[in-house]
Amino acid sequence: xxxxxxxxxxIGALAFLPRLVSPAWAQRDGSAxxxxxxxxxxLMTVVNGxxxxxxxxxxxxxxxxxxxxxxxxxxxxxxxxxxxxxxxQQRDYLTAFRRLLITKIASHLGDYQGARxxxxxxxxxxxxxxxxxxxxRAGAPNAQIDWVVSTPADGNTKIVDLLSEGIxxxxxxxxxxxxxxxxxxxxxxNLIDGLRQxxxxxx
Numbered sequence: 001x002x003x004x005x006x007x008x009x010x011i012g013a014l015a016f017l018p019r020l021v022s023p024a025w026a027q028r029d030g031s032a033x034x035x036x037x038x039x040x041x042x043l044m045t046v047v048n049g050x051x052x053x054x055x056x057x058x059x060x061x062x063x064x065x066x067x068x069x070x071x072x073x074x075x076x077x078x079x080x081x082x083x084x085x086x087x088x089q090q091r092d093y094l095t096a097f098r099r100l101l102i103t104k105i106a107s108h109l110g111d112y113q114g115a116r117x118x119x120x121x122x123x124x125x126x127x128x129x130x131x132x133x134x135x136x137r138a139g140a141p142n143a144q145i146d147w148v149v150s151t152p153a154d155g156n157t158k159i160v161d162l163l164s165e166g167i168x169x170x171x172x173x174x175x176x177x178x179x180x181x182x183x184x185x186x187x188x189x190n191l192i193d194g195l196r197q198x199x200x201x202x203x
Contacts, residue, residue, distance in 0.1 A: 030122075032129035032149040035157045037119045039067040039147075040133060047112045057106045064105075069150065069158035070098050077173040078188075081181060085188055093188070096195035103202045112137065122149075128160065 046059045064070060074097040075082050085093065112135065120132035128148050135143040148161035148168075161170045177191065184190045 031157065032122045032131050032151055033119060035067075035149060036131040036133065036147045036159075039063065039159070040117050040119060042067075044112075044115070044117050047109050048114065053106070056109055057102065060106055060109075061102050064098075064102055067159055068101075069160050070094075070101060072158075072160060073170050074098070076170050077177055079174050079178060081177075081186070081188055089188055089192065093192050093195070096192055096199060099199045100195050100202075103199055107202060114138065130163070 116136045122129045122131045131147045146163035
């Protein structure tokens with residue numbers, strides 16, 4: 001089954017993996033920055049809210065559903081294997097991907113209690129905006145990440161990627177999934193089963 005490192009590449013990023021941010025930022029109309037501020041404020045409320053594990057899990061599920069395009073990320077990470085999958089496999093893969101994402105973020109919440117998160121400026125991407133943020137924790141170096149935000153004309157703004165040390169996390173996850181499948185005869189069901197096992201092991 002997939003290693004924990006591979007399966008947690010995007011998940012770890014969403015749990016605030018660090019990146020050094022360039023100071024050369026250009027502000028657009030502020031909508032992407034406002035969106036990231038709202039989303040990260042909700043996340044930090046869950047982190048510091050004193051909820052039970054199940055309550056935090058449920059709250060995270062709602063935040064991710066409204067703020068992150070998990071299905072688009074999941075399809076991207078599967079690459080060419082997505083189009084070759086059956087409808088049932090596509091559904092099962094996205095379900096397992098989504099559950100693992102939420103479960104792993106929830107498992108990192110305790111690491112960021114009392115942290116301060118500051119959202120910076122945005123710069124334009126090709127069809128996205130990239131928003132900087134910094135997390136300050138007592139006794140730890142500042143962690144800085146970039147939130148890649150899709151801003152379509154219909155206004156359905158979503159997070160579609162994060163950058164860690166200049167590296168796209170969804171690109172890295174794509175490479176990890178591709179390598180795993182190559183080692184397992186390109187058997188997509190094997191990957192789906194592995195993701196399910198990681199979810200079960202994390203409960």
